[in-house]
Amino acid sequence: MAIAINKGLSLAHDIYEDRGRRVRELRKAGRKTIGYICLYPPVEIITALGMVPFRIFGNMSEPITLADQVSTTVVCPFLRSIIDLGMKGKFDFLDGVVGAHTCDIGAGIIIQWRDYVKDTPFTHLIDVPHTDHPPAVEYFAGQLNSFKRHLEEHAGQKLTDDKLKKAVELHNTQRRLVRQLYDLRKPDPPLLTSAENLEVMVALFSLPVEEGNDLLEDVIKQVSERSDRPGRKKARLLVWGPVFDNTSLFKLIESAGASVVVDDTCVGTRAFWADVKAPYDLQALAQRYLVDIKCPRTYRQAEPAETRRDYDKDLDSRFNYIRKAVVDWNVNGAVLQSVKYCDTHGYEVPNLRHYLDTLGIPSIYIEHDYSERSLAPIKTRVEAFVETLG
Amino acid sequence: MSETAAPTKTEQKRAINRLKSMYPLRNLVQQDYIDTLQASSEGKPTVWSMLNYWEGDLPLKAMGLNIVYPENYSTLLASTGTAEPFLDASDSDGFPTHMCGYGRSTIGYSYRMMKELGGKIPPEAPVGGMAKPTLLLGSGIICDARFKWFQALGRYFDAPQWCLEMPMMPTFEGSEPDLEEYQVKFLTREVKAFIEFLEKLLQKKMDWARLEELIDLAVRIHETTWQISELRQSVPGPMHSTDFWSSMPPSLFFAGDMKVALKLYQDMLSEVQDRVNNKVAAINYPEKYRIVFAELPPWHSLKFFDSLAEKGWNFVYESYGYHAPKPPDLNKTSDPCEKLARLARNFIFNIHEHARADNISNPLVEQYLRIARGFKVDGFFLHPLISCRAASAGLRSVQEFMLRKLDVPTLWVEGDIIDKRVFNPQETLARAEAFEQTMDHYRKVRQSKGLGW
Ligand code: SF4
Ligand code: SF4
Numbered sequence: 001m002a003i004a005i006n007k008g009l010s011l012a013h014d015i016y017e018d019r020g021r022r023v024r025e026l027r028k029a030g031r032k033t034i035g036y037i038c039l040y041p042p043v044e045i046i047t048a049l050g051m052v053p054f055r056i057f058g059n060m061s062e063p064i065t066l067a068d069q070v071s072t073t074v075v076c077p078f079l080r081s082i083i084d085l086g087m088k089g090k091f092d093f094l095d096g097v098v099g100a101h102t103c104d105i106g107a108g109i110i111i112q113w114r115d116y117v118k119d120t121p122f123t124h125l126i127d128v129p130h131t132d133h134p135p136a137v138e139y140f141a142g143q144l145n146s147f148k149r150h151l152e153e154h155a156g157q158k159l160t161d162d163k164l165k166k167a168v169e170l171h172n173t174q175r176r177l178v179r180q181l182y183d184l185r186k187p188d189p190p191l192l193t194s195a196e197n198l199e200v201m202v203a204l205f206s207l208p209v210e211e212g213n214d215l216l217e218d219v220i221k222q223v224s225e226r227s228d229r230p231g232r233k234k235a236r237l238l239v240w241g242p243v244f245d246n247t248s249l250f251k252l253i254e255s256a257g258a259s260v261v262v263d264d265t266c267v268g269t270r271a272f273w274a275d276v277k278a279p280y281d282l283q284a285l286a287q288r289y290l291v292d293i294k295c296p297r298t299y300r301q302a303e304p305a306e307t308r309r310d311y312d313k314d315l316d317s318r319f320n321y322i323r324k325a326v327v328d329w330n331v332n333g334a335v336l337q338s339v340k341y342c343d344t345h346g347y348e349v350p351n352l353r354h355y356l357d358t359l360g361i362p363s364i365y366i367e368h369d370y371s372e373r374s375l376a377p378i379k380t381r382v383e384a385f386v387e388t389l390g
Numbered sequence: 391m392s393e394t395a396a397p398t399k400t401e402q403k404r405a406i407n408r409l410k411s412m413y414p415l416r417n418l419v420q421q422d423y424i425d426t427l428q429a430s431s432e433g434k435p436t437v438w439s440m441l442n443y444w445e446g447d448l449p450l451k452a453m454g455l456n457i458v459y460p461e462n463y464s465t466l467l468a469s470t471g472t473a474e475p476f477l478d479a480s481d482s483d484g485f486p487t488h489m490c491g492y493g494r495s496t497i498g499y500s501y502r503m504m505k506e507l508g509g510k511i512p513p514e515a516p517v518g519g520m521a522k523p524t525l526l527l528g529s530g531i532i533c534d535a536r537f538k539w540f541q542a543l544g545r546y547f548d549a550p551q552w553c554l555e556m557p558m559m560p561t562f563e564g565s566e567p568d569l570e571e572y573q574v575k576f577l578t579r580e581v582k583a584f585i586e587f588l589e590k591l592l593q594k595k596m597d598w599a600r601l602e603e604l605i606d607l608a609v610r611i612h613e614t615t616w617q618i619s620e621l622r623q624s625v626p627g628p629m630h631s632t633d634f635w636s637s638m639p640p641s642l643f644f645a646g647d648m649k650v651a652l653k654l655y656q657d658m659l660s661e662v663q664d665r666v667n668n669k670v671a672a673i674n675y676p677e678k679y680r681i682v683f684a685e686l687p688p689w690h691s692l693k694f695f696d697s698l699a700e701k702g703w704n705f706v707y708e709s710y711g712y713h714a715p716k717p718p719d720l721n722k723t724s725d726p727c728e729k730l731a732r733l734a735r736n737f738i739f740n741i742h743e744h745a746r747a748d749n750i751s752n753p754l755v756e757q758y759l760r761i762a763r764g765f766k767v768d769g770f771f772l773h774p775l776i777s778c779r780a781a782s783a784g785l786r787s788v789q790e791f792m793l794r795k796l797d798v799p800t801l802w803v804e805g806d807i808i809d810k811r812v813f814n815p816q817e818t819l820a821r822a823e824a825f826e827q828t829m830d831h832y833r834k835v836r837q838s839k840g841l842g843w
Contacts, residue, residue: 070790072774072782074488101558104533105779111561114751115787127559130530130537135579136555139572146566299528299537299553305587309550340488341779347493347538350484351545367486 055205086117096122418646430521491808577731626671627706678702
């Protein structure tokens, strides 16, 4: 059944197709625009200083050509795509770029940006510790303070407590609205497709937070009232993995006869599940980003400094949020995807699959090189997997 | 550096003029494997550790623990040609094949030990194998594999784990005022937490006097190895990269008895000084080209360097990640945890200081520019790996800056630390021959520009 596209989703679709559209307009009107890579640069600080945060993604349909001159092919293709687009001038609407030490290769991207992507007046890298030990959280708050100071200089204004508080409230509102949107995929069939959902997420990363919140309210209202729902499919899947910013995979899975009803990726739930808690200061931001975002890049233990280790307890402490999603969204299968050369996710795969097995959730693991082309050979495997779930 | 007479028959036997002092240092690491097996058979705790730039090694040693380093063990698997079945075992247990070869071989080893042999050491394992660990010490320095792969080993071992921290940031953020003290404070607290964890785990107190003694020995070892490195700037180069790789474990992770190691490095310093005084080269052929190797070597094909030595290629320096820098002044503090924090932090941040001074954002590039100038380098042998991002990602920048700034050319040879199928010695030799003309050309260019070598 064809799905009629309503206004909110249509806007999301347009922005998804041309991500820089709104940011370019705002820049023309005098706003500063700050690009950021991965989830860890706190967008609240950018918003509070009157700038527009813009999450930088690569482009899965554009072949990497220039980046080969400055990086090797074993570097994560997502990052290589970003540098490639940067070298081609496709981020020329950004006044600055912020990276974070989410993974060791990811940290190096700011160095490459400085050396090979010209004309970005502001660059900054935030060091993110590897653990959630208490001294690490304190150190990370110090890193956020350096970022704040550096961005204040660039903005020509100070970050007051009041401005930060207002920005945190706006971003927390966005997180709450995203959770509401995901609730619309709990019914069977879900009220929107995963590809539609992804377009909304990508749009949120491309708009000022207030406009993103308006978009979300609009989409939620329209989807809740829509009569042309997606059809019922034979399986309800969860998709896990690092950044996936393109609808192709979701369309591929849905065309194989399954609905993707929830995800654990950094373009979906991982970005929006945790709120910043009061008091809305740098320490609270450090807690939200380092401790509450559940990304495999951080080393966690069931208990701090545990002298006995129990594998099952360890897995449960690391992945129980996935168990909750499995129950809440009534999931009966999982697709684990990863971009090639991503160590932080790669080492997780057999353990997470084991954990899903204990929940009675069958899974497959697929690998790609962050290009639409690399998804084609995966199709048959996905179809065979969905078949087994029938 | 012009070519002279052909070598005699005896000289031809050994293309590389190995340092005598290297052999006993090379042997020290074997003792650690034997001691750990012995400790394990007596029911004593044993540790598998990642290279951690000393913040973890020294507390472990002060607590009397026996340690092995799977990264080092993987080089043994590679050089003895025994890695492949372990890599296959890792693949068969569902780990992606694109990850670090060291990680995959350790995972395969652990799988074989725990899932196939009920906890016994695989009989095919070289040097008696690695004893089963009772503690896994990961580290957050250099690459993510180094704590993620130990976390993944929870699949096979119920051994407790710890992940050591290390601040990491590029050059310019690293120049913030008070940054050093803020980082040292963080690392000191982390080292303290680690020691408290060890005390809880082992049910015994840290021997602080012993730790102080080991820190002092560590500083003296690093002072000595740093002096050796400095001497290697001489022409002809007195110490070959293969000798460095063979003798580095006692300074990189303090393999063996540290007192013995210090004495052996002092012997090495004398031998290298002797060679410098007498202009003795590290190859038994006239030194025609002075080469730097970056980064991790093809452990499975080290003989290949003999063929290059025969052509007059002297590998005068290598692998920045394996070199301890000149140690910092630790007398500023009496707290051993802070001393460890400063010692470890120095590994990363001393190269940042140089990079800032040169206004270069990539510290790896700066490091190699400095080496190229100081060591009067004719060319770089760059070895990007199919399975190690950390040691490969920056090499294109090294290549590009080296030519742009210093007119030093690079030979780009893809390979791997473990998988020998990727490296083609025959083809590389043919390319090396062509590269000689490039080096000759750029030598003239440098001279015409007055670059000094
Ligand atoms: S996908 Fe993996 S390797 Fe790439 S930036 Fe993210 S965590 Fe790093
Ligand atoms: S630095 Fe490279 S070889 Fe060493 S553990 Fe990391 S990925 Fe593996």
